[in-house]
Amino acid sequence: MSATESNAKQMTIIVTKGTLDWAYPPFILATTAAAMDVEVSMFFTFYGLQLLKKDLDHLQISTLGNPGMEMPLMGMHMKMPNIVSALPGVDAACSTMMKNLIKKKGVASIPDLREAAVDCEIKLIGCQMTMDLFEWSRDDMIDGIEIGGAATYMEMALNSDINLFI
Amino acid sequence: MAELDARGLNCPLPILKAKKALKDVAAGDTLKVLSTDPGSVNDFESFCRTTGNELLESGEADGIYTYLIKKSG
Numbered sequence: 001m002s003a004t005e006s007n008a009k010q011m012t013i014i015v016t017k018g019t020l021d022w023a024y025p026p027f028i029l030a031t032t033a034a035a036m037d038v039e040v041s042m043f044f045t046f047y048g049l050q051l052l053k054k055d056l057d058h059l060q061i062s063t064l065g066n067p068g069m070e071m072p073l074m075g076m077h078m079k080m081p082n083i084v085s086a087l088p089g090v091d092a093a094c095s096t097m098m099k100n101l102i103k104k105k106g107v108a109s110i111p112d113l114r115e116a117a118v119d120c121e122i123k124l125i126g127c128q129m130t131m132d133l134f135e136w137s138r139d140d141m142i143d144g145i146e147i148g149g150a151a152t153y154m155e156m157a158l159n160s161d162i163n164l165f166i
Numbered sequence: 167m168a169e170l171d172a173r174g175l176n177c178p179l180p181i182l183k184a185k186k187a188l189k190d191v192a193a194g195d196t197l198k199v200l201s202t203d204p205g206s207v208n209d210f211e212s213f214c215r216t217t218g219n220e221l222l223e224s225g226e227a228d229g230i231y232t233y234l235i236k237k238s239g
Binding site for chain 2: 036120
């Protein structure tokens with residue numbers, strides 16, 4: 001482990017969410033921290049492991065049970081009643097809207113941020129238990145990641161200055 | 167002087183691209199960054215304080231923010 005090899009500040013993030021919107025906070029913080037010379041490790045568990053899959057096209061937002069979500073639309077803000085959110089295709093349509101908005105506003109895409117994370121040598125660790133649980137294989141995941149468990153995470157966390165759970 | 171055009175990009179891209187651009191700048195030399203992100207004003211101050219690079223200049227004109235960053239030795 002690099003834990004004891006350098007004097008740089010260290011940060012770990014446990015990534016537990018596998019939706020398009022929740023993919024942002026961990027990748028934004030991780031890449032920015034790395035840009036500020038922090039050594040970063042990200043531990044992807046449960047739904048968060050979705051973010052290590054080779055293909056990220058399946059990432060969606062869900063409007064269901066999310067009263068804080070407002071999409072800007074023609075100068076107004078659109079909220080989605082739960083009864084509409086529950087209809088088939090609504091999540092997919094809203095996700096497409098969100099992706100268009102992201103592009104229009106110059107916000108990085110999740111594939112781009114993940115690539116940046118790999119480029120700046122952020123350590124990406126996939127949770128073995130989650131892979132077993134959901135029957136995902138190592139081949140479903142991008143190259144260059146490590147596989148580990150809770151003890152792997154704990155060792156990094158004990159040596160870190162900042163530990164986040166997202 | 168090296169220049170980075172980060173106009174139209176939103177957080178955290180101006181910082182990420184500045185960090186990348188600084189890799190090709192020699193110690194003591196300066197990188198000029200252009201941004202349209204109002205949040206980048208505070209972000210570049212924090213970035214420079216934390217990384218030890220010197221923010222020589224930070225200004226705004228017509229919605230374009232300009233930063234001059236001197237790379238630390």
